[in-house]
Amino acid sequence: MKAVELYAGAGGLAMGVGLAGFKPLAVVEWDRWACDTIRENQRRGFPLVADWPLYEGDVRKFDWSSIEDDVDLLAGGPPCQPFSMGGKHQAHDDTRDMFPATVDIVRKLRPKAFIVENVKGLTRSTFANYYQYILLQLEFPEVPAKRNEEWFDHLLRLQVERTSGRQKGRKLTYNVVPTLVNAADYGVPQKRERVFIVGFRSDLAVDWSFPRPTHSFDQLLRDQWVSGEYWERHGVARRNRPTMAASMEARVRRLASSLPFAEELPWRTVRDAIAGLPSPSSRAANHYSDHRLQPGARVYPGHTGSPLDLPAKTLKAGDHGVPGGENMLVNTDGSVRYFSIRESARIQTFPDGFIFHGSWTETMRQLGNAVPVALGHAVARSVAEKLATVQLEKLSRQRGSVRGAA
Incomplete structure (x- = not known):
């Protein structure tokens, strides 16, 4: 065709x-x-x-x-x-x-x-x-x-x-x-x-x-807080797992007492997306294209970044450059940094073998528009x-x- x-x-x-x-x-x-x-x-x-x-x-x-x-x-x-x-x-x-x-x-x-x-x-x-x-x-x-x-x-x-x-x-x-x-x-x-x-x-x-x-938030909650399979899959020890938000407790109890839809898969998270990638600030990051740390990430009102264990917020191109909050990772310890280009590409489901041309700002604009x-x-x-x-x-x-x- x-x-x-x-x-x-x-x-x-x-x-x-x-x-x-x-x-x-x-x-x-x-x-x-x-x-x-x-x-x-x-x-x-x-x-x-x-x-x-x-x-x-x-x-x-x-x-x-x-x-x-x-x-x-x-x-x-x-x-x-x-x-x-x-x-x-x-x-x-x-x-x-x-x-x-x-x-x-x-x-x-x-x-x-x-x-x-x-x-x-x-x-x-x-x-x-x-x-x-x-x-x-x-x-x-x-x-x-x-x-x-x-x-x-x-x-x-x-x-x-x-x-x-x-x-x-x-x-x-x-x-x-x-x-x-x-x-x-x-x-x-x-x-x-x-x-x-x-x-x-x-x-x-x-x-x-x-x-x-094909995927759902409810199934992600089951994976994380009912069966725990999500943490086991990523090798996160119990002592290192985050605390479930209080606002989710009633919903998780309901999910624990109900049967899941067999055909549903869990929402994929930032942790899922960047699994296998080294830190962009590490020497090992040199083995991956477009995977370098961009400094300067900071939190400000309305721009608080994307938690590691949820799907990312919408990556945006921005009208005047890159809006940092939407394109920023929040680690479990509360620290923040910008997503690298390679991490952003994974969040947009581009293959790892596909590389991007241009500066960080220009490349992030391409990704935000994709x-x-x-x-x-x-x-x-x-x-x-x-x-x-x-x-x-x-x-x-x-x-x-x-x-x-x-």
């Missing part, structure tokens, strides 16, 4: 898409540092990116007519700053709002499916109308804005399109499923809430729902399975028609 990747950044979502079996026809990213990261890994022969046809530039300037193959999947995370809690919250008035460009590319390429990822802030009440506008544009890409038409007027036309029933006569419409997810529920060692907007072309008649969570590879893989795999099922059903019908004609 063939895919096109927009706003690729350092390649987190694109790697997840590749692991799901899609081959890239184009990987587009405008940021030079992120492109240098991909090119450096291609130069080193890193297999997940080796065959990527990388284009450094604006998606609006790419010659989409050069994509002659049928596109099975269009995937990408438009810049999140217009909607991010840490951004300027200007939405449609922000020049970095690339949702209109994304819809335009959907209209040109007519992919069988698309995956669009963005920050939780997109769903805030402040952006309610604009969020609906985005969803309706993706549902009806053949109803573009008219010349000089304001976005709200276009929204009203799209609402009429939805309620009038005229969409049945449209050649290109999509069944769109938006979902707010926590990456920790899918095995990512990070509490990272993101919106995924997944659409399938209506003519495929696909029934799809977002993949069920889609966790494991989460991208979970979503893309679900989409791939559905598209493969549709293709198999189509082939079966064709064989039945041939046999019937014979």
Whole structure:
């Protein structure tokens, strides 16, 4: 199956898409540092990116007519700053709002499916109308804005399109499923809430729902405070284990008296993520790429770091550099330090063999903007399975028609 990747950044979502079996026809990213990261890994022969046809530039300037193959999947995370809690919250008035460009590319390429990822802030009440506008544009890409038409007027036309029933006569419409997810529920060692907007072309008649969570906080609490398997797995002696928070006691008692869901795994923690890595200040850290101590970490109001035995707080790129609190580890003795680049990459589920290009601040920006590879893989795999099922059903019908004609 063939895919096109927009706003690729350092390649987190694109790697997840590749692991799901899609081959890239184009990987587009405008940021030079992120492109240098991909090119450096291609130069080193890193297999997940080796065959990527990388284009450094604006998606609006790419010659989409050069994509002659049928596109099975269009995937990408438009810049999140217009909607991010840490951004300027200007939405449609922000020049970095690339949702209109994304819809335009959907209209040109007519992919069988698309995956669009963005920050939780997109769903805030402040952006309610604009969020609906985005969803309706993706549902009806053949109803573009008219010349000089304001976005709200276009929204009203799209609402009429939805309620009038005229969409049945449209050649290109999509069944769109938006979902707010926590990456920790899918095995990512990070509490990272993101919106995924997944659409399938209506003519495929696909029934799809977002993949069920595979990991849970309750199962982590069982592992830590009921069975103790978590501490045993990490070789933490009883005398060195932290004290359970008083606020968790009633919940743990309830969990101890109930049966777990057999299919659930525990949330992965920072300790899980960085297991096997030496301290970034040690000499042994020299044997690992991108694993050096960055000095200067400190706690201040609203920036208290990530406890070792929980999933990390959301890694952030920051509007003016790296916000230290979110990208900082809190040890069990209360001491704090910045995550190294390699530790941050593990928290974002990038493979250890993948290295990053640029300064610490620039690299952390790439990581903070990335889609966790494991989460991208979970979503893309679900989409791939559905598209493969549709293709198999189509082939079966064709064989039945041939046999019937014979």
